[in-house]
Amino acid sequence: GQQVMQIPQYQHVQEGEDFTTYCNSSTTLSNIQWYKQRPGGHPVFLIQLVKSGEVKKQKRLTFQFGEAKKNSSLHITATQTTDVGTYFCAGCPYTGFQKLVFGTGTRLLVSP
């Protein structure tokens, strides 16, 4: 079945440093979504990318969708302590119904 892997599994940075998580799918995706889950919380939708090579920005967050629509990345510039949490990519394959397959997640810890 479809697999979506993320690296790294865990990253600990100092506040102000940059952070990047990478997402790779075993199959081509119709779109990719990113979610953030704070400790003890639930996944919260951040953004969706649909087009090959698409790049979107949300303040300090930059999201990219690969040309082959099989990989994606999330880059955070100048991390803040509020960025702490687990970041999940989630891919939607080309099937008749939406079936979002979540990546393995990257846990980000930011020290002040």
Next chain:
Amino acid sequence: DTAVSQTPKYLVTQMGNDKSIKCEQNLGHDTMYWYKQDSKKFLKIMFSYNNKELIINETVPNRFSPKSPDKAHLNLHINSLELGDSAVYFCASSSFLQGRGGYTFGSGTRLTVV
């Protein structure tokens, strides 16, 4: 108003018991989901309903039975609970007609089987 609400938030029960988790959304979405998050934080889809019709049924033990009385509600009943069922169960909803919107998740139900 909470967009996707789940009850209960915590559930501690003994092996062999039967329990239910309820979910309701007030977003007008037509598709609802159950996801299971294990201790390693992996999020795995279990079921999905679109307008009360089951459209996704992953490899889940048949002790798990979802039910959608209407498109705003999706419940999950679990029979003969086992230790391995301990996890956080998330309900989510989305608009299938919108096609590509994000999912809205409930706050989760932490199930502990002892």
